[in-house]
Structure formats: structure tokens, C-alpha cells
Amino acid sequence: ILNVEQSPQSLHVQEGDSTNFTCSFPSSNFYALHWYRWETAKSPEALFVMTLNGDEKKKGRISATLNTKEGYSYLYIKGSQPEDSATYLCAPTQGGSEKLVFGKGTKLTVNP
Amino acid sequence: DAGVTQSPTHLIKTRGQQVTLRCSPKSGHDTVSWYQQALGQGPQFIFQYYEEEERQRGNFPDRFSGHQYPNYSSELNVNALLLGDSALYLCASSWDNYGYTFGSGTRLTVV
Numbered sequence: 001i002l003n004v005e006q007s008p009q010s011l012h013v014q015e016g017d018s019t020n021f022t023c024s025f026p027s028s029n030f031y032a033l034h035w036y037r038w039e040t041a042k043s044p045e046a047l048f049v050m051t052l053n054g055d056e057k058k059k060g061r062i063s064a065t066l067n068t069k070e071g072y073s074y075l076y077i078k079g080s081q082p083e084d085s086a087t088y089l090c091a092p093t094q095g096g097s098e099k100l101v102f103g104k105g106t107k108l109t110v111n112p
Numbered sequence: 113d114a115g116v117t118q119s120p121t122h123l124i125k126t127r128g129q130q131v132t133l134r135c136s137p138k139s140g141h142d143t144v145s146w147y148q149q150a151l152g153q154g155p156q157f158i159f160q161y162y163e164e165e166e167r168q169r170g171n172f173p174d175r176f177s178g179h180q181y182p183n184y185s186s187e188l189n190v191n192a193l194l195l196g197d198s199a200l201y202l203c204a205s206s207w208d209n210y211g212y213t214f215g216s217g218t219r220l221t222v223v
Contacts, residue, residue, distance in 0.1 A: 004154070034212070043116065043216040044155075044202070089154060098145070098168045100204075100212065102154030 002026055006090060006103035013080050014111050020076045021106040023090030027071035034100055035064055035075055036089040044089065047075075080110040116215035118203050124221045125193050131220060133188040137205030138213045143167075144186040145212065146178060147202040155202055161186050190220075198222045 005024040013019050023033070032051045036044040048057040053068040061078045077084055087107045091100035117136040125131050137144050143162045147155035157170035161180035180186045184205075190197055198221050204212040 036214075041216070044214040046211055046213070049211055091154075098143075098160045099157035099170060100145075100147075100155075101157070102147075104152070104154045 002092065002094065002101040004090065004092060004101050004103040006088075006106050008106060009104065010107040010109070012109045012111065015081060017080050017110075018076065018078045019080055019108065020074050021088060021108075023073045023075070023092075023103055025071050025073075025090075025092040025101075027068055029094045029096075030068045030071070031093045031095045031097075033066055033068075033073050034091045034093070035073070036091070037062075037086045038089060038105070039086045047088075075106075077108070080108070082110045082112050084108060085110045116203055116205050116213050118201075118215035118218050120218060121216070122219045122221075124223060127193055127195060127222055129193050130189065130191045131193060133190075133201050133203075133218045133220070135186045135188070135203030135205075135215060137184050137186070137203075141205035141207050141213065142184050143206045144180055144184065145204045145206070146186070146188045147204065148172075149200040149202060149217075150196075151199075158188065193222045195222050 035047040038044040048064045050066040055066040063076045066073045087105040089105045091102045119134045145160040146158040149155040159169040160167045164180045175191045177189045200217045202217045203215045206212045
């Protein structure tokens with residue numbers, strides 16, 4: 001069973017703050033790491049797919065890094081805005097498997 | 113361009129009944145995966161369909177079955193519903209298993 005841990009479970013920040021959260025996963029047989037952003041009552045939105053150790057991806061104010069050897073990824077949000085409020089999910093996949101294995105997510109609330 | 117469409121959005125069923133959930137994939141996508149999200153948990157993989165065949169299955173009982181049609185749309189069927197089957201059911205489509213597009217889900221309540 002692939003165990004995926006995300007921390008913190010929830011986070012409250014003020015508008016303009018920068019923040020980051022962690023996704024930990026088993027490093028063995030790693031294939032790819034997916035990050036999703038999920039707003040209430042909407043569908044999960046793909047942010048990044050990362051495959052290589054040391055990968056860094058950026059989309060606007062959001063960026064992510066990947067360490068496949070130690071089994072973790074960080075998601076950073078610079079200058080948080082209220083519209084960034086959502087649950088952020090990570091999901092690694094393993095070689096030979098089609099399934100995304102999700103963590104429980106980090107719920108971010110950005111207060112104006 | 114329509115994304116992934118799921119129907120219905122909400123559903124209430126009684127224990128022991130059967131339910132069918134439907135998913136239309138994003139245009140150009142040929143693979144459909146189904147996930148169950150119970151309260152307080154991340155989505156859990158149920159199964160994936162490709163070329164009308166179940167390609168991979170998660171740790172769900174045989175009460176959960178599916179189908180994929182030639183137009184790539186898919187159904188999730190759950191028989192003999194239990195209270196514990198109450199959850200949000202998500203459908204995700206992809207073309208190369210690299211990037212997945214999710215629907216907004218069907219909320220199933222079993223009473």
C-alpha cells in the first residue's frame with residue numbers, strides 16, 4: 001500500500017503571505033507526482049506533473065519542487081490571494097500502475 | 113471545449129439498491145478512471161477503463177463494476193448499496209495516462 005502524507009492538514013494565512021506545504025511518498029518505484037488544486041464544489045484542477053528528481057515547475061505564483069530520492073515534494077504559493085483558497089492534493093504514481101494515490105490534502109484558507 | 117461531464121450531480125439511494133453513475137470524458141481522451149472520495153479522505157482509485165476493458169482495479173469489492181462504451185464514455189455501477197458507499201464519486205479522463213482531467217463528481221448518499 002502506497003502511503004502518501006500531506007502536511008499541514010490545514011493552513012490559514014493572510015492575503016499577501018507566502019506559504020508552502022509538503023507531500024511525502026515512498027521513493028521506491030516512483031514514476032510521477034501530480035499536484036491538484038480543488039476548490040469547493042468544483043472539479044480538481046491539475047497544477048503540475050513532475051517526474052524527474054530535482055524538477056521545479058512554476059505556474060504564476062505557484063511553484064513546486066520534487067525530490068524522488070527522499071520521497072517528497074513541496075508546493076509554494078507566493079503572495080497568497082483569497083482566490084488561492086482551496087484544497088491542494090498531491091498524488092504519486094508508481095511504475096506499472098495507472099492509479100493516482102492521493103494524500104488527504106492541505107486545505108488553504110487565505111483571509112483578505 | 114467541454115471538460116469531463118458527470119451525471120447526476122447528486123443522488124440519494126436506499127441501502128440494498130443499485131446505482132449507475134455516468135461520465136463523458138474530455139474530447140480527445142480515451143481513458144477513464146473512477147475515484148471514490150469519502151469524508152475526510154483523499155480520492156481512492158476504483159478502476160480504470162481503456163479500449164472498453166478494465167485495465168486496472170483498486171481495492172474495491174465486486175459490487176463495484178464499470179463499463180466503457182465505444183465513444184469512450186463510461187459508467188460506474190454499484191450493487192447492494194451500503195451506508196459506507198456514501199461518498200463523492202469522481203471521474204477522470206486522460207489520453208496518455210500522463211495528465212488527468214477530473215469532473216466535478218457525483219455526490220451519492222445512501223440512506
